[in-house]
Amino acid sequence: MTSMNDRVVPPAARRRRRPTKTGVVLSEELIVETALRLLKEHGADALTVRRLGLALGADPTALYRYFRDTDDLLLAIADELIGRTLRTWRPAGDWRADLRDLGLRIHAGALSHPQAAVLSSYRVTGRVHEIEAVETILGVLRRAGFPDPDAVRIYHAFVDQSLAFAALDAASLALPRAARDAEAGVWRATYARLPADTHPHIAATARHLLVDMRRSAYPVALDMLLTAAAACLEEVTEHAGHAGPFQARAEDQESARP
Known part of the structure; x- marks a missing residue:
């Protein structure tokens, strides 16, 4: 992804987005989950706007409303892995x-x-x-x-x-x-x-x-x-x-x- 800082909008504005033509309502969580699945199935080469857009049934440019570039998405992926660990951990x-x-x-x-x-x-x-x-x-x-x-x-x-x-x-x-x-x-x-x-x-x-x-x-x-x-x-x-x-x-x- 090329850096598109000016396209990233606040979370509240993202939630007001209409569904895509295929009925998908995009969110950061959905994009990260889809990116994790593509990485697991196809490796690092899957982490592109085009492949994510195809997997989500959305226009690839719509992803720029949520992430500035692939590095921004990668940080969200790293943070999600940490979050999954914390959600299942209970200190004794x-x-x-x-x-x-x-x-x-x-x-x-x-x-x-x-x-x-x-x-x-x-x-x-x-x-x-x-x-x-x-x-x-x-x-x-x-x-x-x-x-x-x-x-x-x-x-x-x-x-x-x-x-x-x-x-x-x-x-x-x-x-x-x-x-x-x-x-x-x-x-x-x-x-x-x-x-x-x-x-x-x-x-x-x-x-x-x-x-x-x-x-x-x-x-x-x-x-x-x-x-x-x-x-x-x-x-x-x-x-x-x-x-x-x-x-x-x-x-x-x-x-x-x-």
């Missing part, structure tokens, strides 16, 4: 269990729309669902007792880890089936056959590699992060009033720089 009051559940839901949500996740997982939307997610996660951490500097650093690590694994695993899922099968076969055809005299560590662990490399490492990495955060919270609790451990380490690293 245990900060570690709550963040683990949320992280796994973020990851699963991305894998349910791998093409969209590859395109949008690294974007900062500044939209309503992303803002809600930032507020929610920081609230979980602050209520758990993390000092503000530590809460921000753990939030940052948690979100970046979740989105990084989401992008990595989504990119793998977005590959054609033949390419995915070929990559999985490398562990069996190459690594499992390396001799112990030249590659003793790979040979010793080959049977475990064949099993473990088929699945995402995200749950393990998430547990490691949360275990480290829990240890830091314990340290904060024991030394109340002192700088948080993450803050102290960051300041040490800063002072060590030339």
Whole structure:
């Protein structure tokens, strides 16, 4: 889409639009939902005005009333994926269990729309669902007792880890089936056959590699992060009033720089 900022109108004006010739009443929600479906079925090339217009039964130029360009639409898609995660998440009051559940839901949500996740997982939307997610996660951490500097650093690590694994695993899922099968076969055809005299560590662990490399490492990495955060919270609790451990380490690293 070419930038058409002057065509974007306020939400109230959009709602007053008449149905299209095919009877479709356009909305941001409908356009985003259709874009997600096209991405899932046809990949990134489907994200064009013409293909969206055809799928919606609407004049493609009508989409400019809702989104300035494809990047604006992509931000809305990213925000919708965040919103879907938040709508299905219910905190139980245990900060570690709550963040683990949320992280796994973020990851699963991305894998349910791998093409969209590859395109949008690294974007900062500044939209309503992303803002809600930032507020929610920081609230979980602050209520758990993390000092503000530590809460921000753990939030940052948690979100970046979740989105990084989401992008990595989504990119793998977005590959054609033949390419995915070929990559999985490398562990069996190459690594499992390396001799112990030249590659003793790979040979010793080959049977475990064949099993473990088929699945995402995200749950393990998430547990490691949360275990480290829990240890830091314990340290904060024991030394109340002192700088948080993450803050102290960051300041040490800063002072060590030339």
